[in-house]
Amino acid sequence: MEIKDLSDFLRADPRFTTRRKWLILSELVYTPTGEKVEEGFRYFTCSVEALTAALERRDFAAIAKLPFALDDEGEPDTSAVRLDLAYTASGAFAAFQPVEFREHVPTCLSASMVLEGAEARALRDTLREIDQSA
Numbered sequence: 029m030e031i032k033d034l035s036d037f038l039r040a041d042p043r044f045t046t047r048r049k050w051l052i053l054s055e056l057v058y059t060p061t062g063e064k065v066e067e068g069f070r071y072f073t074c075s076v077e078a079l080t081a082a083l084e085r086r087d088f089a090a091i092a093k094l095p096f097a098l099d100d101e102g103e104p105d106t107s108a109v110r111l112d113l114a115y116t117a118s119g120a121f122a123a124f125q126p127v128e129f130r131e132h133v134p135t136c137l138s139a140s141m142v143l144e145g146a147e148a149r150a151l152r153d154t155l156r157e158i159d160q161s162a
Contacts, residue, residue: 031136034112034125035067038140043121056114060144063116068159071097071107076128079109080137083126088154096160104160110134113159119152120144 038044038056044065046054056065072079073095082090097107108130114123121144126137143151156162 031139033127033134033136034114034123034140037125038065038114038123041142058116058121061116061118061120063118063120065114065116065121066159066162068113068115068155068161070111070113070158070160071105072109072111073097073107074109076109076126076137079111080126083111083124083138083141086141088151088158092154092158111158113155115148115152115155115159119149119155122148122151122155 032040039046043059045057045059047057047064048054056067057063058065078094079091082088082094091111097105097109099105108128110127110129112125112127115121121142123140123142125140127134128137129135
């Protein structure tokens with residue numbers, strides 16, 4: 029069974045719709061709240077096992093403490109280990125998927141994890157801290 033990447037998973041899920049923005053742009057919307065879904069990522073310098081173990085435990089505080097990939101100036105950088113994120117501003121929804129680059133090809137390591145309601149809202153600030161694209 030092929031694992032869909034986070035973006036494809038969300039676009040196929042009935043809890044989400046695509047809303048046109050301007051003539052050629054569109055945005056993904058979490059239907060229960062009508063909010064735009066923010067998609068982001070974070071690169072880490074730890075082993076992929078450290079990331080996946082923390083994700084399986086749903087230990088997001090531990091994920092926020094894993095070493096982020098930074099360049100010589102301390103700015104966000106890339107690495108072989110990435111966590112893809114999707115969330116709403118209110119925290120009503122959050123999703124995660126670990127990715128490892130194998131021979132420069134992104135490989136999804138597990139199905140997307142989706143959190144909603146109180147569990148997702150508890151992560152609102154942590155997600156902004158983790159998301160290097162924000």
